[in-house]
Amino acid sequence: MQNILVIGFDTRNVVCSASRAGYTVCSIDAFCDLDLRECAYASAFLECRTIQELHQLEASRIKAQMAEFGLEFDALVPGSGLEMLNHNDFPFPVLASSPNAMQKASDKLYLSKKLEALGIPHPRCYSPKELDAIEYPVMIKPASGGGGIFNRIARSKQELLAILEELQGLNPELTEETIVIQEFLEGTPSSVSLLSTKNEALSVAVNEQLIGITWLSRLPFAYCGNITPFRTDQAEEMEALAEELMLDFKLLGSNGVDFLTSKKGPVVLEINPRFQGSLDTVEKAMNINLFEAHAGCFRGELPEKPEAKGFAARGVIYSDRELFIDQKLMELILREKGADIPFQGTVVEPDGPLTSLFACTSTREKAIISLEKGANRIRAFIENQLKREDT
Numbered sequence: 450m451q452n453i454l455v456i457g458f459d460t461r462n463v464v465c466s467a468s469r470a471g472y473t474v475c476s477i478d479a480f481c482d483l484d485l486r487e488c489a490y491a492s493a494f495l496e497c498r499t500i501q502e503l504h505q506l507e508a509s510r511i512k513a514q515m516a517e518f519g520l521e522f523d524a525l526v527p528g529s530g531l532e533m534l535n536h537n538d539f540p541f542p543v544l545a546s547s548p549n550a551m552q553k554a555s556d557k558l559y560l561s562k563k564l565e566a567l568g569i570p571h572p573r574c575y576s577p578k579e580l581d582a583i584e585y586p587v588m589i590k591p592a593s594g595g596g597g598i599f600n601r602i603a604r605s606k607q608e609l610l611a612i613l614e615e616l617q618g619l620n621p622e623l624t625e626e627t628i629v630i631q632e633f634l635e636g637t638p639s640s641v642s643l644l645s646t647k648n649e650a651l652s653v654a655v656n657e658q659l660i661g662i663t664w665l666s667r668l669p670f671a672y673c674g675n676i677t678p679f680r681t682d683q684a685e686e687m688e689a690l691a692e693e694l695m696l697d698f699k700l701l702g703s704n705g706v707d708f709l710t711s712k713k714g715p716v717v718l719e720i721n722p723r724f725q726g727s728l729d730t731v732e733k734a735m736n737i738n739l740f741e742a743h744a745g746c747f748r749g750e751l752p753e754k755p756e757a758k759g760f761a762a763r764g765v766i767y768s769d770r771e772l773f774i775d776q777k778l779m780e781l782i783l784r785e786k787g788a789d790i791p792f793q794g795t796v797v798e799p800d801g802p803l804t805s806l807f808a809c810t811s812t813r814e815k816a817i818i819s820l821e822k823g824a825n826r827i828r829a830f831i832e833n834q835l836k837r838e839d840t
Contacts, residue, residue, distance in 0.1 A: 457528020466740035506539035571630035577625035600670035636709030641691035650695035652688035666767035674763040677730035733761035762816035
């Protein structure tokens, strides 16, 4: 196996991991960032911008773009947004869990009932038909994806109804059928990254999630990155629960489970049946190539459990305004030696991701300081640039 196609909304981390493992990788993705193009043999734009468009993407369109790459592919890896691709539509292996397994793992209402049956702590989920039964506060979020951008807290029925109306105004696809109402709990957002075969599951890393970090995003629940490893006395219990869920849901390859570490113990929030945003920090901290390990899972192979070599952090900076990427700003971002680097001429939407920064240090505290300094340099440059344009 040598030639790999990765397709999804944002595939940079998967493509670059596969490239580092020695594969020839082509990508179809919605961003086609500078560093993705440097890792990929070839890349093409995914002409989908909404969940509905992704779900309606026909195999014939994918095959037409594949043909333009001029390669005979040995395998396909679906990324975020395209987990439900029909494996039978392609003449080569799809390195992913079955669409049925992914659908069950991604369905937050189904997951809530399953966790209840297994006796695993989790926030209660309500359907929109249960408005009169809801105990507040609750979190309202998209049923899939979103990166926390559309997450809201409601403390009363009046607030809930107002939020449902607001979300539909922001995105017409966010209806009562496509959102989840979830009991709101306090705790530290975290995750477990795993590898699994048909018979075994291995926890590779426990990660701290950076959510709504004010110097990275003005959105209170936006996903802003990770720190690996997360040092917590709940780690072993989290790993055991996550491994149980991988086998119970029959998930294969690289997958993740999101948790809250609370005063009462770990609480399962959701399953991510795909490569996760923590891929970069897991690889850097644990000295493992996750794409190679993912491919091995489909041969029934798991690596030895890795040990952390320090702390690795990723911080995702969001733009607080519509932002044109000119040459000077792109050069500054390049000097920060991060990832998800936009091309010159790109326009970043308000509250859209601008770029990612990395830090590899001996302590968590040093990693946070390094990320914040980098973010401040970029924001200061943008502010100064805008002031010059106004004078």
